[in-house]
Amino acid sequence: MLELDGLTKRYGDRLALDGVSFAVGDGRLTGFVGGNGAGKTTTMRIVLGVLAADAGAVRLDGRTVTATDRRRFGYMPEERGLYPKMKVLEQTVYLARLHGWSTAAARRNATELLERLGLEERLDDTVESLSLGNQQRAQIAAALVHRPDLLILDEPFSGLDPMAVDVVQGVLADAAAQGAPVLFSSHQLDVVERICDDLVIIADGRIAAAGARDALREEHGTARWELLTGGDAGWVRDVPGVEVVGFDGGWALFEPESDASRQAVLEEAVRRGEVVSFTREQTTLAQIFKEVVQ
Numbered sequence: 001m002l003e004l005d006g007l008t009k010r011y012g013d014r015l016a017l018d019g020v021s022f023a024v025g026d027g028r029l030t031g032f033v034g035g036n037g038a039g040k041t042t043t044m045r046i047v048l049g050v051l052a053a054d055a056g057a058v059r060l061d062g063r064t065v066t067a068t069d070r071r072r073f074g075y076m077p078e079e080r081g082l083y084p085k086m087k088v089l090e091q092t093v094y095l096a097r098l099h100g101w102s103t104a105a106a107r108r109n110a111t112e113l114l115e116r117l118g119l120e121e122r123l124d125d126t127v128e129s130l131s132l133g134n135q136q137r138a139q140i141a142a143a144l145v146h147r148p149d150l151l152i153l154d155e156p157f158s159g160l161d162p163m164a165v166d167v168v169q170g171v172l173a174d175a176a177a178q179g180a181p182v183l184f185s186s187h188q189l190d191v192v193e194r195i196c197d198d199l200v201i202i203a204d205g206r207i208a209a210a211g212a213r214d215a216l217r218e219e220h221g222t223a224r225w226e227l228l229t230g231g232d233a234g235w236v237r238d239v240p241g242v243e244v245v246g247f248d249g250g251w252a253l254f255e256p257e258s259d260a261s262r263q264a265v266l267e268e269a270v271r272r273g274e275v276v277s278f279t280r281e282q283t284t285l286a287q288i289f290k291e292v293v294q
């Protein structure tokens with residue numbers, strides 16, 4: 001488990017991180033979200049050791065992270081760092097070799113990963129000749145080719161089409177399934193919401209919320225319910241103890257004042273005919289984000 005404990009960082013007068021603490025569990029895909037300038041990149045750079053914190057600690061499995069531990073980390077930086085004129089496969093193999101892999105094993109890993117990421121026809125092309133989305137895939141291969149024990153990725157999904165998002169998600173989920181803690185930042189809340197196990201929300205250098213995605217959804221959930229029927233759902237307004245907050249034909253969004261009034265809506269819907277669905281309103285990450293960041 002990776003633990004960040006009370007990280008503080010100043011750039012001159014600007015307090016970029018103010019006591020940032022959270023954990024990234026083994027095998028957990030952890031989404032790191034926050035507005036522009038909230039402190040995500042600064043936090044990741046401190047974990048990687050490319051930036052020193054003014055205070056606080058980074059621990060791996062209970063002890064302070066060392067340079068040797070960091071050699072086993074995989075990092076995809078915000079400023080993409082591949083050599084533009086080097087060929088995709090050659091470069092990926094080279095990076096694995098730097099981490100001590102034999103040429104044959106590095107080549108095997110690199111080829112397998114690049115193929116998985118959909119770059120099998122671009123192996124001998126230079127990085128600069130690739131589209132931005134394909135450069136992004138190559139960058140992800142570069143972060144993963146040495147089979148790291150832990151992954152830190154700054155915006156791995158930016159610029160990817162929906163198919164590529166799914167492929168990259170699969171690659172990261174596999175790394176997590178091997179037991180690696182995976183921390184990735186993203187502004188694409190819908191993507192984060194779909195794929196992460198855990199969530200960390202940062203605002204102005206402070207952690208605004210952190211925990212399992214489903215627990216956060218539950219914690220920030222509304223008390224609203226949605227009914228979808230085959231007919232007109234206007235009658236819901238007349239059910240005692242129910243406030244209708246949204247209505248459109250057969251659909252009604254309502255807030256019951258008790259379990260009994262909620263149940264009364266369902267019973268009446270069943271009595272009247274076809275119930276298509278009856279569910280508690282799902283809280284989105286965007287809603288949680290707005291709530292905790294304000």
Ligand SMILES: Nc1ncnc2c1ncn2[C@@H]1O[C@H](COP(=O)(O)OP(=O)(O)OP(=O)(O)O)[C@@H](O)[C@H]1O
Pocket residue numbers: 011014016034035036037038039040041042043
């Ligand atoms: N080298 C630097 N010198 C001065 N201030 C900096 C430096 N790097 C970052 N900052 C400031 O620190 C704060 C946090 O920046 P950081 O890049 O960590 O945010 P972020 O969450 O990654 O933002 P974004 O989503 O826009 O990439 C911002 O106010 C930023 O302007």
